Amino acid sequence: MPLLPSPAARPLTSVPVGTSGTLALGDLPRAAGLHLARVGLRPGAPVTVLGRTAGGGRLLGSGATRIGLDRDTAHRLQLVPSRARA
Numbered sequence: 001m002p003l004l005p006s007p008a009a010r011p012l013t014s015v016p017v018g019t020s021g022t023l024a025l026g027d028l029p030r031a032a033g034l035h036l037a038r039v040g041l042r043p044g045a046p047v048t049v050l051g052r053t054a055g056g057g058r059l060l061g062s063g064a065t066r067i068g069l070d071r072d073t074a075h076r077l078q079l080v081p082s083r084a085r086a
Contacts (some may be wrong), residue, residue: 009078012058013068013071020048021064024078032073040065047079 009024023045025033040062041047051059056071069077 009080012060012069012079013056015049015079015081017049017051019079019081021079021081023047024080026076026078027084028073030077032076037061037069039067042057042068048078 007021007063009026011026023041023043025036025056026060030035036042041060045062046059047062049058053059053068053071056074057069058074059066059068
């Protein structure tokens with residue numbers, strides 16, 4: 001179940017590397033959302049954008065989990081930056 005994106009939520013592809021915040025699933029298909037949940041990337045999870053891939057995707061970190069996302073998936077996921085949640 002996706003968190004409703006706040007006005008500060010932005011696609012992962014539009015935030016700079018090093019940005020930390022809270023994950024929202026945006027318009028990700030249910031099957032993809034369930035797959036990400038199995039590896040610990042759930043709505044409300046604290047994540048950090050660790051890097052960019054050559055194809056425009058993103059490398060995310062959440063706790064001990066590191067996962068590479070393709071560009072389409074990264075664009076569909078939303079991030080509420082930490083400083084915007086206060």
